[in-house]
Amino acid sequence: xxxxxLDVAKVRADFPILQQEVRGRPLVxxxxxxxxxxxQVVIDAISRFYTHDxxxxxxxxHTLSERATAAFEGAREKVARFLHAREDKEIVFVRGTTEAIxxxxxxxxxxxxxxxxxxxxTALEHHANIVPWQMLCEQVGARLKQIPVDKHGDLVLxxxxxxxxxxxxxxxxxxxxxALGTVVPVKELIRRAxxxxxxxxxxxxxxxxxxxxxxxxxDCDFYAFSGHKLFGPMGIGVLYGKKELLESMPPYQGGGDMxxxxxxxxxxxxxxxxxxxxxxxxxxxxxxLGAAIDYLERVGMxxxxxxxxxxxxxxxxxxGRVPGLRILGQGRERSGVVSFVMEDIHPHDVGxxxxxxxxxxxxxxxxxxxxxxxxxxxxxxxxxLALYNTSxxxxxxxRGLQKVREVFA
Amino acid sequence: xxxxxxxxxxxxxLDHGKRPRNFREVEGANHRAQGHNPLxxxxxxxTVKVEGGVIRDIGFQGQGCAISRASASLMTGAVxxxxxxxxxxxxxxxHKLVTAGPAEVDTEALGKLAVLSGVSEFPARVKCASxxxxxLRAALRGExxxxxxx
Numbered sequence: 284x285x286x287x288x289l290d291v292a293k294v295r296a297d298f299p300i301l302q303q304e305v306r307g308r309p310l311v312x313x314x315x316x317x318x319x320x321x322x323q324v325v326i327d328a329i330s331r332f333y334t335h336d337x338x339x340x341x342x343x344x345h346t347l348s349e350r351a352t353a354a355f356e357g358a359r360e361k362v363a364r365f366l367h368a369r370e371d372k373e374i375v376f377v378r379g380t381t382e383a384i385x386x387x388x389x390x391x392x393x394x395x396x397x398x399x400x401x402x403x404x405t406a407l408e409h410h411a412n413i414v415p416w417q418m419l420c421e422q423v424g425a426r427l428k429q430i431p432v433d434k435h436g437d438l439v440l441x442x443x444x445x446x447x448x449x450x451x452x453x454x455x456x457x458x459x460x461x462a463l464g465t466v467v468p469v470k471e472l473i474r475r476a477x478x479x480x481x482x483x484x485x486x487x488x489x490x491x492x493x494x495x496x497x498x499x500x501x502d503c504d505f506y507a508f509s510g511h512k513l514f515g516p517m518g519i520g521v522l523y524g525k526k527e528l529l530e531s532m533p534p535y536q537g538g539g540d541m542x543x544x545x546x547x548x549x550x551x552x553x554x555x556x557x558x559x560x561x562x563x564x565x566x567x568x569x570x571x572l573g574a575a576i577d578y579l580e581r582v583g584m585x586x587x588x589x590x591x592x593x594x595x596x597x598x599x600x601x602x603g604r605v606p607g608l609r610i611l612g613q614g615r616e617r618s619g620v621v622s623f624v625m626e627d628i629h630p631h632d633v634g635x636x637x638x639x640x641x642x643x644x645x646x647x648x649x650x651x652x653x654x655x656x657x658x659x660x661x662x663x664x665x666x667x668l669a670l671y672n673t674s675x676x677x678x679x680x681x682r683g684l685q686k687v688r689e690v691f692a
Numbered sequence: 693x694x695x696x697x698x699x700x701x702x703x704x705x706l707d708h709g710k711r712p713r714n715f716r717e718v719e720g721a722n723h724r725a726q727g728h729n730p731l732x733x734x735x736x737x738x739t740v741k742v743e744g745g746v747i748r749d750i751g752f753q754g755q756g757c758a759i760s761r762a763s764a765s766l767m768t769g770a771v772x773x774x775x776x777x778x779x780x781x782x783x784x785x786x787h788k789l790v791t792a793g794p795a796e797v798d799t800e801a802l803g804k805l806a807v808l809s810g811v812s813e814f815p816a817r818v819k820c821a822s823x824x825x826x827x828l829r830a831a832l833r834g835e836x837x838x839x840x841x842x
Contacts, residue, residue, distance in 0.1 A: 629757035631732055639697050648733040661733035690701050
């Protein structure tokens with residue numbers, strides 16, 4: 284399948300890991316929502332950095348340190364451009380989405396959330412956007428509340444204005460559900476929260492991979508994503524924050540690089556974003572992420588979005604025809620994943636048999652146990668799609684599911 | 693079907709997975725524990741009635757995959773009318789069977805439980821096969837978990 288200008292065969296050739304067989308069959312990788320594969324240009328960029336430019340950043344006068352610093356800050360500029368941020372100072376490098384959210388919790392949260400206050404999340408959240416807030420609420424005596432989800436997997440927004448109370452200090456919401464693929468109307472949520480002066484954090488881990496995100500247009504206060512889901516390396520991620528908000532926040536971790544001056548009596552903290560980047564950062568990771576962004580922009584986010592939309596529609600139709608299969612999550616707008624259960628056959632058994640057919644899917648609760656409870660299941664099978672997937676991959680999944688039915692006939 | 697899949701999903705395993713035996717709460721149980729597999733969210737409860745150090749009755753309830761249900765079902769049949777010590781020894785043998793493979797244990801002595809040998813080729817499924825056994829051990833050992841008969 285070739286969606287609006289995307290040459291999938293050419294894209295696939297850019298990803299060396301896809302050229303292999305698993306258990307004697309061509310690899311069908313349908314688990315990019317857990318971690319995406321890397322194009323050769325990303326692998327090369329990391330290798331080139333360590334081969335030619337490696338040194339510590341922001342502190343050497345020598346050539347290599349200057350090159351490493353330029354590469355690191357160059358990656359920050361690429362991320363800022365990718366998210367359409369106003370300036371690169373609004374980009375903080377972290378380890379991943381989880382750390383980005385924990386950073387906001389421990390800095391903004393600890394400063395602004397007190398006893399009796401409320402933090403509002405949604406029923407669609409990944410554990411990474413539940414547990415850090417839960418920990419904060421326990422620490423300070425605040426309440427964690429959530430926007431409920433309906434049986435289709437859409438958020439129920441009728442009662443939103445009642446949930447946004449004078450005690451609500453922040454709304455933390457996913458852009459795309461990792462478990463169901465529901466696209467959340469975050470722009471509307473942000474508008475309604477801002478109308479009451481409440482800032483909003485958006486977990487964009489499953490969104491940035493499928494469509495172009497504009498943080499200024501969304502007007503979100505924080506936006507978080509992981510490099511490894513965006514075809515970049517593991518161990519690097521991004522927190523976007525509005526500059527005036529970042530500047531109002533206390534530091535996250537203490538250490539080198541986050542200071543201007545230190546005496547035993549007093550430390551003057553560095554300006555943003557460096558205030559939040561204590562210690563030697565993952566420079567090679569940032570460089571790799573920058574290369575991934577360059578790659579995606581060369582392919583074109585619009586072509587990627589069109590391809591992903593077409594392929595998701597194809598997958599939903601093809602899976603819908605498998606007897607005994609029930610798709611969970613039929614939200615108004617969906618992106619990137621199909622989550623399903625098979626009548627009487629547990630997702631783990633489905634996953635094991637699919638693996639023997641060379642098909643990699645995720646099975647389990649997808650780090651979204653509260654959401655799974657809403658749907659009355661402990662686990663699902665999740666097939667997730669990326670720019671390198673084809674309709675043939677979906678067909679292989681469907682054939683694998685027929686095999687599952689044969690085993691359990 | 694590949695041979696390791698055939699070894700994993702043997703007829704007996706599929707049968708016990710579909711129609712688990714002793715899938716009930718034991719009346720008058722004096723030992724009980726809940727097992728949880730955080731990887732997949734599966735949960736099961738094992739209830740046991742022990743008299744004079746012998747497992748007189750045992751049942752399990754809960755949800756799980758074919759492997760975990762089959763293992764639990766086979767376990768209830770295997771440990772009934774055995775002493776607690778024998779049940780613990782059986783646990784050791786089953787654990788060895790599903791982790792190291794059939795060559796490492798006396799499969800004759802394991803009887804029907806030997807059908808779980810295929811699990812050793814699937815490291816990701818070892819927890820499924822051992823969940824019920826861990827839960828049984830917790831039930832037998834956990835004084836705090838034991839409940840009164842009268």
